[in-house]
Amino acid sequence: MQKTMLSTAEVARLFNVTETTVKRWADDGILRCQRTPGGHRKFLIAQVVEFAEVNHFEPTGVLEFTDSDALAPAIHVAVLSRDFPVLVDAFIRKALAQGRSSLSTYLSYLYAHRIHLWEIFDLILHPALQSVGEMWERGEISLTQEHRLSYGTLDALGRLQAQILIKPATGSTALCACLGEELHEIGLRCACSLLESEGWSTHYLGARVPSRDLRAAITGLRPEMVLVSVTCPGVSEDLGRQLAELGGEARGVGARCVLGGRGVDRVIAGEAWEVLSSSKGLLDYLAGDSR
Numbered sequence: 001m002q003k004t005m006l007s008t009a010e011v012a013r014l015f016n017v018t019e020t021t022v023k024r025w026a027d028d029g030i031l032r033c034q035r036t037p038g039g040h041r042k043f044l045i046a047q048v049v050e051f052a053e054v055n056h057f058e059p060t061g062v063l064e065f066t067d068s069d070a071l072a073p074a075i076h077v078a079v080l081s082r083d084f085p086v087l088v089d090a091f092i093r094k095a096l097a098q099g100r101s102s103l104s105t106y107l108s109y110l111y112a113h114r115i116h117l118w119e120i121f122d123l124i125l126h127p128a129l130q131s132v133g134e135m136w137e138r139g140e141i142s143l144t145q146e147h148r149l150s151y152g153t154l155d156a157l158g159r160l161q162a163q164i165l166i167k168p169a170t171g172s173t174a175l176c177a178c179l180g181e182e183l184h185e186i187g188l189r190c191a192c193s194l195l196e197s198e199g200w201s202t203h204y205l206g207a208r209v210p211s212r213d214l215r216a217a218i219t220g221l222r223p224e225m226v227l228v229s230v231t232c233p234g235v236s237e238d239l240g241r242q243l244a245e246l247g248g249e250a251r252g253v254g255a256r257c258v259l260g261g262r263g264v265d266r267v268i269a270g271e272a273w274e275v276l277s278s279s280k281g282l283l284d285y286l287a288g289d290s291r
């Protein structure tokens, strides 16, 4: 079962303090908590992250995994030293050897240890799936393993979303889609998730959205931002022209356009589009607004 709450003992372990200190934080209202019917304090992962963020208090301890896991000792060290290659390797091993729920437990675990969302996306998921693609090309894993991993990742992203800290609502809305025959939607999900964490509301249309339908959605929903992810520009006919038309439609409703994904270098998107290659790039772009 997915772990969404931490106990007093676990929060104490995470921050290397005593349980009495954690109880005091909770009772003073510095660290928000829930009470069980028996009166015990329980802490949502988002509340713990909020506490760390507001108080500039980074975890210096590590949580135990609830289920016994041979990878745990390596993950414990890697999470504290921010050793991303080890965390990537653990993601791949979990995805291939363990069930779907272990992937989402792993992502929540990383998030609870203050590995930022953009780091999970750019420094773990992106390289992990790249390695998986290479393993598949070399014939080291089967097609079904690759698919299991891709859809397990999407599932884990959905579950992580329910646990993250969401900033106060900006009142802005984004429309997110992959155009034409594009099936690669994991990067788009990351972008959408990041926007939500920054207080945006989102409309997620997913993979294979015909350009004319996206144009209709732009005029119907009038978002502040349109995001398109491109991995394989070759699979969608005349992508450059489609993007130019969409850019015009978006401008008509005052929306900004952002294009991202590993295929962006092979597309001429036109001047309406801001081209960004990563989640960190999107975060910096959004931060530019608030400056």
Ligand code: B12
Binding pocket: 121, 122, 123, 125, 126, 129, 130, 131, 132, 133, 134, 137, 147, 150, 154, 181, 182, 183, 184, 185, 186, 187, 188, 190, 191, 227, 228, 229, 230, 231, 232, 233, 235, 258, 259, 260, 261, 262, 263, 276, 277, 278, 279, 281, 282
């Ligand atoms: C998973 C996967 C699939 C899955 C997709 C499942 C899904 N629901 O998304 C499936 C099995 C469907 C698939 C199919 C195909 N795939 Co594929 N696939 C991959 C794989 C292994 C991982 C891609 C991925 O999800 N990465 C994880 C995410 C997190 O990384 P990302 O997409 O790069 O996104 C990051 C950034 O780019 C950025 N970003 C992404 N989008 C956006 C958007 C915005 C707005 C912003 C700001 C940022 C941003 O932020 C993200 C976080 O860092 C790659 C391998 C690789 N090297 O990438 C091959 C790969 C992309 N696939 C490839 C190919 C060829 C195909 C197929 C054509 C294979 C075939 N012969 O049938 C088909 C058809 C695809 C189609 N019509 O679109 C090639 C593409 C080669 C090329 N140069 O174009 C690759 C590189 C594999 C390879 N080495 O050959 N694939």
